[in-house]
Amino acid sequence: MDRSNVSRLYAVIIGTVTALLLLALVGPATFLTADQYQGYGSAVQAFGVVLALLAAVAAVRSDTRDRRVDRTIGLHRELIDGPVHEARIRLWTHLKPTVGRPECARSRFRDLRTGDLASYSGDEGHTPIEDVNTIFRLFERVEAMRTAGVTDERLLFQLLGRHALWWRSAIIPSENEALDPPLSSFVDWVVGSPRHASVVEMWRAHQDLEFGPPYEPAST
Incomplete structure (x- = not known):
């Protein structure tokens, strides 16, 4: 109503x-x-x-x-429209050719800064690392609003939980590097609810099909 x-x-x-x-x-x-x-x-x-x-x-x-519902819907609207959505599409398209190759499918954060994935082909106006940070900053606001208790948590889980889990799976920390704490904290909340365990497992199963197994750095 x-x-x-x-x-x-x-x-x-x-x-x-x-x-x-x-x-x-x-x-x-x-x-x-x-x-x-x-x-x-x-x-x-x-x-x-x-x-x-x-x-x-x-x-x-x-x-x-x-x-609370309006704020939550507003956060989701940011994700699916405007600069954040454009950053998601560029980055997803950039990483898509690696899907199916487990050693590359889950990209290390440092490789988006200085590695082979550090630039877009034919687009000098944007960089992958800038787009990653744009996405991370949205989830920084999401987590801040969630912990402040000003969002509808049921809607927050339904509308943003899957996306947070996806990006946390797609971009992994480099060695000795902590990946965006707010995103990690929000994902911990998403996966920590026993009531939503079956939904989270379904999301993770889908991601394993899309990305391949989790990235494991080669031992030296």
């Missing part, structure tokens, strides 16, 4: 409750004494205040959840 429909629903509920309270106040006036009616009216008004407070709390909670 969108925010406008929720607002209309609360307006109908409040209007109905107000009408019932008015009836409750007017009806007994014909057969109660003045003292009895005064006590009765006070009780009805107190009950009305309680109902109004409950309606206000429910409205605030609904609005808060709506805002």
